[in-house]
Amino acid sequence: MTAFSLEPAQLAWCAELRTLAAERLSPLAEKGEPGHVNRALVAELGRLGLLERLFTSGALDLCLMRESLAYSCTEAETALALQGLGAHPVHAHGTGPQRARWLPRVADGTAVAAFALSEPGAGSDAAALALRAERDGPARWRLTGEKCWISNAPEADFYTVFARTAPDAGARGVTAFLVPADRPGLTGTGLDMLSPHPIGALHFDAVPVTAEDVLGEVDRGFRVAMGTLNLFRPSVGAFAVGMARAALDATLAHTAGRDAFGGKLKDLQAVSHQVAEMALRTEAARLMVYAAATAYDEDAPDVPQRAAMAKLLATETAQYVVDTAVQLHGARALQRGHLLEHLYREVRAPRVYEGASEVQRGIIAKELYATLCAHQEAR
16 A cells, blocks of 8 residues: 655565564563563563654654554554653653753663653543642742553653642643652552553642752643643544554455455455454545644644544554454453453543543644634635
8 A cells, every 4th residue: 555655765664673673672671571562572672772763853753753663563552652652741841950850861761761641530521630839948849639541551750740729720730740750659559450550540649849840940840741641642643543453454364365255354355344444444544644743844834633533543543453353353362361352441541641642632623723723814
C-alpha cells in the first residue's frame, strides 16, 4: 500500500524498527512482569538510541517509531511513548538544571518518566483538576490530593504533575511541576488494569515543591499539558495503526490458508469484503495520522483539530479492525498467547486515554466553529 509521502529512507527505517522490535525488544517484553515497569526493556530502547530520538525528532518521526514498534511489540511501543509523554514537558519547558538532570537519563533508559494529569474526578475534563498546590512561602508550595490512572506510576523516577495553584480559575489556574519520586509525602499504588502496562494512583500528602520545580510559568501549566497532548495525540493514532496493521496481516494470512466450505476463507465474499474494509479503514487512518503529524511539524494553525481527528479516527479504526480480525479467526483468537488476544486487550485503552473519543469530537467541533467565527469576523 502507499505510505503518504514517505521517503525510501523512512520506509527502510520503519522496516528496521519492526525487525528490531521483533528480534530484540519482544523477548525482553515477554520477560516483564504485567503491571510493572519493565526497566530492562526501557534500557534496551535507550541502547538502541530510540529514546534519544524522542527529543530530536518531529511529530512524523514519532509516529513512524510508534507505528513500527506497535506492529511487532506493543509493550516496547508503550514504554517508548510513556518516556516521551512524561519527559516532553521537561524538554519543552524545563529549566537548564531540570533538563540537565533528567533528559540524559530518560534518553539512556536509566530514568523512568510519567505524565500525571488525570485524577479520580478530572479525567476528560482536565481543567477541573483538584490536586492543590498551596503556598508555603514566596516560592514554595505543598501538593495535596490524588492522581489516578497514571502510566508508570508508582514506579517512575519523576513525574510531570499538574496542580491547581489558583482556586476557581479553571484552566488558567494550573501549574506544571517536575516532582522526583523520592519527595516526602509522595506515595502510590498500582492498579490492576485490562492491559498489562504499569498504571497506578499517586497520593500527595503535603509534598514540597519550589519555584525550581515549575515547568513553564506559574498558572500556565494547562498550556504545557495541551502542548504535550497536541504532539502525542497523532502518535497515539500511529500506535493504533500499527496494531490494526498487525491484525490485518494476521487476518490475510489466516483467511488465505484456512480451509472452509470446500475452499479457502478468502474465497467467501462475506469474508473478503470484511478484509477489504479492514484495509480501507487502516490506510485512511494512517494517512490522517501522517497528515496531522506533518501539520504539527510545519506549525500549522489547525494542529489541535488535526490531532484530534487523527487520534479519533485511528483508535476507533483499530478497535474495529482488531474486533473483525478476532471474528474471522474464530475461537483460536481468544486463546491466551494468541496475537489477537493480546491486541484485543491492548486496543481498547487508546480510545480513552489522552482524551476519550467523545472529547476528540468536542475538540473538532469547537475548532470548526471557531474557524467559522473567524471567517465571519474577517468579512
